[in-house]
Amino acid sequence: MEEKTAVIYGTSVASMRTAANLGKLGYRVIVLNKGDFLDDIPHQLSHTRPRAICNLCLRFVLKRMKNVSFLHNVEIDSIKRNGKIEITLKHTLPDVSPEKCVECNKCLETGKVKVIYRSMGNSTYIVDWETVENPEEFSKVCPFGAINPDRGVREEKVTADVFVIGSNYTPEExxxxxxxxxxxxxxxxxxxxxxxxxxxxxxxxxxxxxxxxxxxxxxxxxxxxxxxxxxxxxxxxxxxxxxxxxxxxxxxxxxxxxxxxxxxxxxxxxxxxxxxxxxxxxxxxxxxxxxxxxxxxxxxxx
Ligand code: SF4
Missing domain, CATH: 3.50.50 (FAD/NAD(P)-binding domain)
Structure with a gap:
């Protein structure tokens, strides 16, 4: 069977559940997130307001699903149908790629990188580019190639068979x-x-x-x-x-x-x-x- 792709815009509870269900049906699922990580607020909610429904547990489920991926720091530029649905994105590359960074903190020794530690998920590393003379050279400080010297906004395209706008939670069929x-x-x-x-x-x-x-x-x-x-x-x-x-x-x-x-x-x-x-x-x-x-x-x- 030809693999179908579903693109979901937004990381609400409804989006997470939709991603899990479509992933189980065999879709390749791409979840688009405007921010640079999934917010910790739902996690805090689960402690302070236990009656509130959050998406925390779904994140663990989704992490185990190889056919579900997240694209962070993206905004939708345009959507059109050309056989499939073509979505053009503006993707802001982070200073440090969370997929490559192992959080060894070697780059902090330069004094040009700051870090926001997070209780769950990847920490966020921010480079003070104004103090960096040669970005290409500076990126070599990281032994894992995680620093992006070509940071900035990049245009990217994804194609989808299904495009889902994350809205409210949908009850069981x-x-x-x-x-x-x-x-x-x-x-x-x-x-x-x-x-x-x-x-x-x-x-x-x-x-x-x-x-x-x-x-x-x-x-x-x-x-x-x-x-x-x-x-x-x-x-x-x-x-x-x-x-x-x-x-x-x-x-x-x-x-x-x-x-x-x-x-x-x-x-x-x-x-x-x-x-x-x-x-x-x-x-x-x-x-x-x-x-x-x-x-x-x-x-x-x-
Ligand atoms: S040196 Fe590289 S891997 Fe280590 S914390 Fe910095 S960016 Fe991450």
Whole structure:
């Protein structure tokens, strides 16, 4: 089969997930990033606001996928279709190539290079070019050829079969959710619907009402579908944390509602999220580790 290329513009959560899913389908995926590294802010968010969804775990998944690559420091100049989609980019070359730099810090001895250390990923090295007389000669300071003497903006082209503009997170395909009884069995709803109710834009304002009869349910099952019934097995923690968060919101609304979270694993990242799960347990939310579930009049699991 001819290899197809997907180009994704932006590094939002939606972009990361799209990259992972297209990569799994066998696409060669190129993610375009305006900045020079993937921001650390989501990482910090996972500790300070554990309910926030970030893309950190997806980065590790994507790192293992050989057919997914990132192009940093690029802006789109033009896009046109000529059989395939041709995208012209303005690529600003970094002073030091992160792919070649091994962070030996030898260049720092010259006093002409500064470094921004980062907790995750590559550190950023910046050359003070104004103090450099001969860039070509200066670049030889690096034994690994990582310093770019021909820095600046370069025009580059990529061609794509698919061009994706990273926007909002897209929920799971509705068709696949039928395997969990969605659309077929009364009162099986998606987590987005539940969130809409809490946000006050759904059918009931700030209240949990069962769709079939408008009553408040006495028990709620939250099923984290990832990895079950051949759904995406991308091992991100956000669907799980989403379920924990929803369970807590329901408990805050009515502590008497019995809540079970069904999941293949306790997907968590960092102390913040672990303490969120502990809090959920303290509030009586039960976690059931399962390989699969069957949703009928009752829920069966194994
Ligand atoms: S000398 Fe080269 S490899 Fe070492 S830190 Fe500097 S740029 Fe990186």
């Amino acid at each position: 509705m068709e696949k959710l039928k395997d969990f009884g969605y659309g077929e069995i009364e009162d099986v709803v998606t987590i987005d619907q539940v969130e809409n109710w809490f946000l006050g834009i759904g059918p009931a304002l700030e209240a949990l009402k069962r769709p079939s009869d408008g009553e408040t349910p006495s028990s709620v099952a939250l099923i984290v579908t990832q990895g079950m019934k051949e759904t995406s097995n991308c091992e991100g923690f956000e669907p799980f944390i989403h379920a924990v968060e929803t369970g807590l919101s329901i408990k805050e609304l009515d502590p008497s509602i019995d809540i079970k979270v069904f999941s293949r694993e306790l997907f968590t990242w960092g102390k913040g999220q672990i303490s969120l799960v502990k809090r959920a347990m303290d509030m009586g939310i039960e976690f059931v580790m399962v390989e699969d579930v069957e949703v009928g009049g009752v829920i069966k699991w194994n």
